[in-house]
Amino acid sequence: MSQQQPEMNMSRTPLAPKPMLPPAQNNPLTPKRLLRVQQQELIVINSDSECDSECEGETNYGDQSVYIVDMDVEKENVPEQSPKVVDEDLIITFSQRANVLPHARYDCPVHPFQPTEVKKVPIHKNFLTCEQCYCYICDKPALQCAMWTVTEVCHCNSHKNNDYWRGLRDVKLLGFLRYFDITLCEMDTRFREAEVMLGSFTVELAKEYSFFMRSSVVYTHNYTPVYECVWTFLNKADGQEDKAAAVMRLGAAMRFMAHTQPAGPSISHCPKASATTAKVLLIERVIAAVQQQMVLADFDHVFSGKLNCFYQVKIPLPSPLMWRLKMRYWNDPLLVSVLRGQNVSGVQGKGAKKDTLYEELPVILLRVQYLQKHYRYRELYRYLRVVLCAGVSSAELTRFQEVTDFIPLYMCWTAEFAEAISQFSTSSRRCPTLRLTPFFFRLYLHILETGTAPVLDAELPTQATLATAKWEKIIGAEPQLHTRLVVLSLRVMKIQKAIYSDSSCWEALLSMVNTPRDTPVPLEKPSALYLQDARMMVRHELNKGLHMDNICVPAALVAMYPRQGLLLMMTEALAMRITNSLLVPAIPVVNTFKDNEWAFQWLCDSLMSYSPDAYLSFMKGLLQELQSASIPTAAVLHDATNAVCACGKICKSNKGLRTHQRSSGCKDGDVSGTAQTSAANASSQWLLPHPLSYYYPSLSVNINMTH
Structure with missing residues (x-):
């Protein structure tokens, strides 16, 4: 008790009569005070302060010790005792015989026990028991032990200091779990339940297997009942706690892997009917489940080592299956060094120790x-960069590439x-650019532009899950400059033709x-001077070749107009793309230019300079998309001397237009004349000079940009 708490609450309970003690002036052990603060306990305050004997009525709590003595006895049955001085520092004021608690027979305080290795007959008085004696072997009251005095196995002679009795106790209490080297200290309710279930399963499996193995000339051996017995037990194991489930699965594997297929007729068309094929199905399930537990349950290395020793020694597995269970623990030195970034090669040691x-x-x-479930993304990509897949099938290697x-x-x-970004430019076999799809191209472009990313759940990411995932801000992330994203996009398009041909990728970039x-x-x-110089610069840069490292944004292009320079470079790249093949759908791509009409004019000029036929095909496809979308007055061409069909065909006169329609079967009517856009759609029209007006001065196009 400290000096800051000098007062004791001794008024809560009426004081009981004080125990008999010598007077303070005659007590050689003074200063001591014995205070009763409750009827059920004694508090002895022992002080070494010299002023204690001098100050009557006052108590010094400076260096005191408090002793609480339980008094849970019936006071009327306890005779009063005189104090007994043991030594100069101890005085006994009260004592009673302790209650006898449950104990092993060899620890009984009532009946002496004689240790022995004899197990045939009771020795001395070892068979005598008190009410609290327990059997060391059965771990239950001795009076309930059926083998207490049975000849050859007298449990009354058992004790903990003999290997035989300890082994017999382990067999009795641990049962099947002794094969896993599980100790009694590790035994809990879940392990006990697993051991009971394994025992019942063993009996039931033995009956089914015995029926399967019976020999008869006309009997067809059918392993299906045995298979279903094991499968049902494995279903029960799935509902248990991780460690208990692992013990149950491997214990079942130990039993059924010892089965053999007897000679005689069998059902060949059913894999479950043959012991040889059925065991493969069962062990595959066991291995997959144990693998999942060893990784996801994060067993401690001690328990994992016990499982490892068990399946290597007790289960007759073929070498390929045995190797599958030889997994690295999370504390494996090589794995730990890789996850921490200390090993970037995945190789440790040299020679025989490699x-x-x-x-x-x-x-x-x-x-x-x-x-991924624990948001350890940095360790995750470090692991994927160096780990090698041990699979040999093409399907496994393909799946591994999808993950990397x-x-x-x-x-x-x-x-x-x-x-x-550097991962898309690497030349290693794990470069994702070679397998990048348009969806993931747009995904990465949005992540790098906005600094946000889709939230990943516990499952492996797929296109379906990412398309509906919630997006969140990445902590510490800074959106990338558009210059860097343009260069990255052009390099990826040079390698991956699927992205280069996809209209949605161009729409995302141009947006x-x-x-x-x-x-x-x-x-x-x-x-105008800048536009003229920019055209030469971007064409020179885009025509360098197919080597992705050669593409960059010229400094002169973005010196005066940085944003306009990037837009012109991407617009020129789009013109080259349209020249090579038709862009479908074209409306979403064209719609990105609605705020910058001059850039669309640049696109049309570039198309005409590359190939007028490509330009006409582009416009024809654009008009067809508008018509297929049922947009009223989608495109209106005004021409006083020429006539243009809805299919894009340019005729010299209306007569030539009608001749073309009869021969080609066009029934949409001509788009020449004075047809005007309705007032309802007039506000949503985007009017641009048609590049063909350079060659046909009276020609212009009016395109609806709302769709």
């Missing part, structure tokens, strides 16, 4: 799932945008450079 990070595809997928293609996505979640998110206003039209 260790390479090889893992089965199911294990790789489970590790990815575990790390998400390395840039995990890098983005750690705000390492520069590292993510980014036409209307930047930070300043969503139309861009100012550059000077």
